[in-house]
Amino acid sequence: MLALRRTEAGVLEAKAPLKVVFVGPEGLLGSGKALDEALGGLLGRAVREAGLKGEAGESLLLALSEGHVLLFGTGQEGDGRVLGGRLAQALLKTGFREAVAEPYGEAYPFVEGLLLGSYRFDRYKEREERGLTLALSGVEEGVLERAQKVAQGVAWARDLVNEPPNVLTPSALAEAALGLGAHGVEVGVLDEEAIRALGMGAFLAVAQGSDQPPRFIHLRYRPAGARVRLDLVGKGITFDSGGYSLKPTESMATMKGDMAGAAAVLGAFLAAAALGLPVELRGYIAACENLVSGHAYKLGDILKTLSGKTVEVMNTDAEGRLTLADALAYAQKEGAERILALSTLTGAAVVALGEEVAALFATEEGFGQEVQEAARRAGEKVWPLPLEGSYREKLKSPVADLKNVGDRYGGAIVAALFLAEFVKVPLVHLDIAGPAFARKAHALGPEGGTGFGVRTILALAEALAREGA
Known part of the structure; x- marks a missing residue:
């Protein structure tokens, strides 16, 4: 090092x-x-x-x-x-x-x-x-100190992604999050019974195929004098087999990194607390595994989400949007004013933009531009894709409020439209499936987790703090 x-x-x-x-x-x-x-x-x-x-x-x-x-x-x-x-x-x-x-x-x-x-x-x-x-x-001392605190947050996010899935289970991810308590972050963890009591039916359905119990992690960083708030949601699938819509071996090999959105949220909380950023942050992570067993959810199942909407499952490998749906609804119930969600959601985003650029979807143009500008300052590459409203037809189900997938075309857009169904406040979703995991060594690190998103979150939080000052 x-x-x-x-x-x-x-x-x-x-x-x-x-x-x-x-x-x-x-x-x-x-x-x-x-x-x-x-x-x-x-x-x-x-x-x-x-x-x-x-x-x-x-x-x-x-x-x-x-x-x-x-x-x-x-x-x-x-x-x-x-x-x-x-x-x-x-x-x-x-x-x-x-x-x-x-x-x-x-x-x-x-x-x-x-x-x-x-x-x-x-x-x-x-x-x-x-x-x-x-x-x-x-x-200058301030330059070195800030860079070290930011890099520490990125490195922790990378470590979490790089841990093998037999080590970083949902419970282990929750334990790692609890360590943020030593840095002034309030951390709560809900077990399976509490998750069920809340009514997170979509999240629980994805989790039910694994022997590893799910965990719902919520975080709060509240520095004195903070006048603005940013809510963060990170996808926390610690391993994704695809369920009954099983992935091929080549695609499954890097699926320990399907919790890179959650890792970015955790890394950002660590760095924000170390930097003393004057903005309130709240974070939400639905952590589980998506595996195959006699208990696993199936195609054709109808799930009731925390929001009350029902979803017909047409692909068990479109699991991330189900866990995020409940996490987003929870964030809204907690009074979120604006939400930034990060997830390794679709291969379609990688097909569209390659492995170095994240897809940005915004329900409100101004917030989307703020996130895009924050990413530019942070040196992380994002590019906006449209939330084409007519594509919502692809999500219509004859037996439920929504399907969890459409057809093969416009998959990243359809997934983002699905997420937008569960919130009424401004939402920006970053589909980081491409840049979250490097398949070969690069200028800013080795093969593996990149910690993508940590620096963008911090740059956005700083910008919002300036606006609220």
Whole structure:
């Protein structure tokens, strides 16, 4: 892992076994020019002789009598988070334990990228990767402190997604949530009996195929002086087999990550409390497994939801929208003013937007734009898709108020329309099925859970707090 600290010394003066020098398409950048002059032009010659073009992520490690220098390419100016993530990964491969660098471009995104890019999930491996401490020159304390708290929330969300499903059961997820109590978050957990007493028939139907009992988690962060409130709902399916509409092996292999929406909500609560954000947050997670057994719910079943609406089950692999329907109705009963829901809901969203972009659906345009702008500031990619009202016809059932699926076309939109049936307050739903789980290593982390959504939630909460000030 990568640890960060501040240093008042510049890269030229710092006593470190490894110094980072940035190289752009135009040559050495920043303190690299002064260091090159002190070394008699040695760095410039190395750049020319190696044919370095300053492309993003391009690197060359030099062993000099004065110490080691890592020449690192910046490419054309872009997202500082990506560059920071790539640098962190390059540094960890060098084998050094200490290094010094200055931030490239805007400090905060670069520092956040360093922390996100160095994330590892290796608790089940015999051998752990060696760490490195990077001293950052000229970085304000507030920048480093904020980035560390945000990255901590993202890392926890990633950890939860990466845990194997035999470890992270619904009860284990609830226990993890209870740990937020130590950070000033009020946490309540409802067991199966309490869930049944509330009338969450859709949630219980999904859960009934598993021997692992369901848990309903509700959270509240109430800092003194908060004038605005944001309610969060996260899909919490800790493993999804598809039920009787069984998934093929390839599709099921990553279904431990079907609770990535819940993980994002939990990670955001951790970071928000650490940052002391002046906004009230409430969170709701319906946690269960979707498995096959003699007790599992079936196609053709009719379920009564917390809202009173009935749903005819036409696909047991469209389970997330059923658990979310009850969670959304619960949030509304609790007085939600606006709701942001995050879920790995549909493969259709991945087909439409690929694996890096989340689909955004908004019942109220202004709130949707606020979420989209928050995601842009946070460096997370979302794109709005329409809540096409005419597609609601696909959800009509001859025997119930709704079906839980339509036909094969417009699946992500139809799923979002289904969710909108259960709330009357402004709702934004982020379908994060694509970006929530990386199938290969990338600039901001390894294969596995990405913690997508944590940073967007925090950016949105900060924006709402400013509006309410």
